[in-house]
Amino acid sequence: MLFFLLAFIHILIWLFVVFGFLISYKIALFNILILIPLIYILNILPFHIINEMKCLINANCYKDTKKIEKYIKFYYLKNFFNNSFFNPLSGQGLLILGYILNFYYLYFKYYRYYKIK
Numbered sequence: 001m002l003f004f005l006l007a008f009i010h011i012l013i014w015l016f017v018v019f020g021f022l023i024s025y026k027i028a029l030f031n032i033l034i035l036i037p038l039i040y041i042l043n044i045l046p047f048h049i050i051n052e053m054k055c056l057i058n059a060n061c062y063k064d065t066k067k068i069e070k071y072i073k074f075y076y077l078k079n080f081f082n083n084s085f086f087n088p089l090s091g092q093g094l095l096i097l098g099y100i101l102n103f104y105y106l107y108f109k110y111y112r113y114y115k116i117k
Contacts, residue, residue, distance in 0.1 A: 003061065006057070007054065010050050013039075020102065021102045025109060028102040036095055036099050040095060
């Protein structure tokens with residue numbers, strides 16, 4: 001049960017990074033300035049903190065993670081892009097996508113209309 005809770009939290013973090021700008025511009029700014037750089041620093045570590053916790057809890061963590069991905073249909077979409085050089089649904093691809101979406105939202109919503117300098 002705790003494994004699935006950690007997997008759900010992991011999914012929610014990525015959804016917040018990619019779609020947080022839809023909530024407010026403050027969250028978009030928070031994502032750009034704090035959350036995305038923090039996740040980047042955590043991803044360059046030799047281990048992944050959430051995946052390590054999931055594997056400590058569950059010995060079959062990789063099989064169960066694939067089951068969860070197949071259940072939410074993310075597995076098939078992710079494997080569709082595995083043949084490309086850059087997978088947009090990998091961790092790095094989601095960070096870049098989140099940064100671009102949050103930046104475009106801030107730029108086109110606020111800078112362009114209010115000419116903030």
